[in-house]
Amino acid sequence: MKKEKEATTEQQILDAAKNVFQSKGMDGARMQEIADKAGINKAMLHYYYRSKQLLFEAVFKNAFALLAPQLNIILNDDSSIEDKIRSFTFDYTSFMMKHPYLPNFIINELNRNENFIIKLKENSGFPNLEKFKAKVNTEISQGILNPIDAEQLFVNILALNIFPFLSKPLVKAFTEKDEKNYKEFVESRKTEVADFIINSIKRT
Amino acid sequence: MKKEKEATTEQQILDAAKNVFQSKGMDGARMQEIADKAGINKAMLHYYYRSKQLLFEAVFKNAFALLAPQLNIILNDDSSIEDKIRSFTFDYTSFMMKHPYLPNFIINELNRNENFIIKLKENSGFPNLEKFKAKVNTEISQGILNPIDAEQLFVNILALNIFPFLSKPLVKAFTEKDEKNYKEFVESRKTEVADFIINSIKRT
DNA sequence: ACATTTGTTAACCATATGGTTAAACTTGAT
DNA sequence: ATCAAGTTTAACCATATGGTTAACAAATGT
Numbered sequence: 001m002k003k004e005k006e007a008t009t010e011q012q013i014l015d016a017a018k019n020v021f022q023s024k025g026m027d028g029a030r031m032q033e034i035a036d037k038a039g040i041n042k043a044m045l046h047y048y049y050r051s052k053q054l055l056f057e058a059v060f061k062n063a064f065a066l067l068a069p070q071l072n073i074i075l076n077d078d079s080s081i082e083d084k085i086r087s088f089t090f091d092y093t094s095f096m097m098k099h100p101y102l103p104n105f106i107i108n109e110l111n112r113n114e115n116f117i118i119k120l121k122e123n124s125g126f127p128n129l130e131k132f133k134a135k136v137n138t139e140i141s142q143g144i145l146n147p148i149d150a151e152q153l154f155v156n157i158l159a160l161n162i163f164p165f166l167s168k169p170l171v172k173a174f175t176e177k178d179e180k181n182y183k184e185f186v187e188s189r190k191t192e193v194a195d196f197i198i199n200s201i202k203r204t
Numbered sequence: 205m206k207k208e209k210e211a212t213t214e215q216q217i218l219d220a221a222k223n224v225f226q227s228k229g230m231d232g233a234r235m236q237e238i239a240d241k242a243g244i245n246k247a248m249l250h251y252y253y254r255s256k257q258l259l260f261e262a263v264f265k266n267a268f269a270l271l272a273p274q275l276n277i278i279l280n281d282d283s284s285i286e287d288k289i290r291s292f293t294f295d296y297t298s299f300m301m302k303h304p305y306l307p308n309f310i311i312n313e314l315n316r317n318e319n320f321i322i323k324l325k326e327n328s329g330f331p332n333l334e335k336f337k338a339k340v341n342t343e344i345s346q347g348i349l350n351p352i353d354a355e356q357l358f359v360n361i362l363a364l365n366i367f368p369f370l371s372k373p374l375v376k377a378f379t380e381k382d383e384k385n386y387k388e389f390v391e392s393r394k395t396e397v398a399d400f401i402i403n404s405i406k407r408t
Numbered sequence: 409a410c411a412t413t414t415g416t417t418a419a420c421c422a423t424a425t426g427g428t429t430a431a432a433c434t435t436g437a438t
Numbered sequence: 439a440t441c442a443a444g445t446t447t448a449a450c451c452a453t454a455t456g457g458t459t460a461a462c463a464a465a466t467g468t
Contacts, residue, residue, distance in 0.1 A: 009415075027231035028316070031456060041417050046457065104315050110373040111308050112232070117377045127378060146403070151379050151389070152396050156364055158371075163363030166370055169314040171362075173321045174331060175355050185355070192356050199350070200404035213445080235426060245447050250427065 010048050012038045014058060017045075021059045022101040026109060029056075060109060063102055064120060070095055071127040074157070081139050082198055084132075089161055089194040093186065096165045103165045129154060145201050153201065160193045214252050216242045218262060221249075225263045226305040230313060233260075264313060267306055268324060274299055275331040278361070285343050286402055288336075293365055293398040297390065300369045307369045333358060349405050357405065364397045 007015075016038035020029045031052055035042040049055035074088040096103065110116055120126060129151065136150035164171055164186055172182050211219075220242035224233045235256055239246040253259035278292040300307065314320055324330055333355065340354035368375055368390055376386050 025229070025231060025316070027229060030454085032454090042456090043418085043458080044416065047415075052456065104312070107371045107374065108308070108312055110371075112229070114373060117373050121377055129378060148400075149392075149396070152393065152400075154378070155368060155375055156397075156400060158375075159363045159367030160360055162371070163367050164359060167311050167314075167362075167366070169318060169321050170311065171359055173325055174333060174358070188353075189356065192353070193360075196352070196356075196360060196404050200400050204408065234424090236424090246426090247428080247448090248446065251445075256426065 009038075009040060009044060012040065013045060013048055013055070014062070017055050017059050018062065021056055022063070022105040025105070026052075026056050026112070060106075060116070061120075063106055065125075066099070067102065067106065068125055068127055072125075075127055075129065075132045081136055081145060082202065084135075085157060085197050086191075086194045088157065089197075090190045092161050093190045093193075096162070097183070097186065100165060100168070103162050107166060143203055146203050148201055153197075157197060160197065161189075164189060213242075213244060213248060216244065217249060217252055217259070218266070221259050221263050222266065225260055226267070226309045229309070230256075230260050230316070264310075264320070265324075267310055269329075270303070271306065271310065272329055272331055276329075279331055279333065279336045285340055285349060286406065288339075289361060289401050290395075290398040292361065293401075294394045296365050297394045297397075300366070301387070301390065304369060304372070307366050311370060347407055350407050352405055357401075361401060364401065365393075368393065 013034070016034045017029075019037055020034045024030075029052075031042055031045055034055075035045055038044075045052075045055060049058060070088075070092055073091060074084045077084065079087070132154060133150040136145065136148070136153060139145045140147055168182065172178075175182075175185070177185060217238070220238045221233075223241055224238045228234075233256075235246055235249055238259075239249055242248075249256075249259060253262060274292075274296055277295060278288045281288065283291070336358060337354035340349065340352070340357060343349045344351050372386065376382075379386075379389070381389060
């Protein structure tokens with residue numbers, strides 16, 4: 001039954017939908033545009049995904065599933081907090097430079113639809129902070145780190161890494177950078193941000 | 205001609221529009237809903253603002269005009285970098301707790317419509333970093349601060365302050381906080397974030 | 409070969425949506 | 439009282455939009 005071409009129709013739809021939803025959001029996306037981008041008839045969208053809502057959810061879950069593993073790097077491995085921060089900052093920034101629409105898409109749709117997050121949490125693999133918190137507290141009591149609330153630290157790490165992608169147009173305008181300069185600016189954050197955090201928390 | 209009631213129709217429309225646009229975005233907003241919230245006929249929206257686009261722009265400029273002065277606190281006063289950071293962190297977080305929809309609204313629509321920011325920059329009062337950069341560099345050469353790129357520092361300050369509002373649903377889910385706990389969490393950032401930054405940059 | 413399932417399309421439908429119009433109402437000036 | 443300008447409304451309009459249908463094509467099983 002299935003045509004084993006380069007890509008199945010179902011996948012082509014998902015790719016096109018990802019494109020359109022991530023750049024225009026749920027409300028701004030048009031089923032016709034998705035169909036056009038996928039090079040197929042609009043009816044096919046409904047044949048495979050039943051409705052705009054369900055197609056959207058497929059795209060959204062896909063996007064989130066791409067992000068979660070990135071977080072688990074910092075949350076669930078066994079290295080020191082310093083190493084976690086350095087490798088996360090580096091990897092996460094690299095990852096985001098390849099998927100610039102992702103953070104805005106997720107943050108935005110999550111804000112628009114509060115109970116989305118509930119569905120996600122039921123999923124296994126949803127990031128869990130416990131191990132990270134324990135490690136932070138251990139290193140504090142060992143005198144490696146200055147006292148800090150682990151949750152605040154975690155949010156700080158996320159903030160410093162994600163924010164430049166979320167508010168790219170704003171930061172570009174403030175710092176008067178063009179696309180190339182902005183890229184370099186973000187590139188240098190791969191290490192700058194880690195240094196900034198470590199400086200703040202590491203006992204001297 | 206003008207009725208000098210409690211609020212003019214024009215203002216009622218703007219208030220209703222602010223409400224709807226800020227919570228649903230340009231694409232998700234409906235002119236009918238705005239009219240209903242303002243308690244007037246849909247035709248009035250066009251009578252006063254001509255089109256959805258223009259009404260939206262009125263709301264957007266309004267929102268941005270509310271934010272810009274907050275930034276000028278840190279950018280244009282004469283106190284030390286440490287004092288700037290402490291007062292900005294405190295004031296900005298207080299301000300955001302009163303206008304929780306603002307950052308997402310602005311960031312999001314700016315992402316959706318790149319040339320919006322060009323219009324804003326033409327406006328006087330658009331935040332300018334020069335004075336801040338000069339002050340940072342002065343304090344570095346005076347040995348008050350560790351060497352750091354002023355723009356990176358500025359983005360870090362913004363990131364740490366704005367991010368918790370931008371990604372409230374995500375952070376709430378990660379840290380498993382309810383509304384009340386989240387408010388406390390953010391409240392304590394009024395000083396925690398400033399300490400975190402100062403720790404990192406201040407020469408010891 | 410032929411029937412059955414799966415995939416695909418063009419045409420269609422109901423409704424929602426931003427926007428317009430023409431008539432009515434209000435108000436302040438003369 | 440009358441007029442003109444500004445304000446407000448109900449009804450209307452063209453189009454866009456998500457979704458459906460029915461017929462057709464391709465593949466698969468027997």
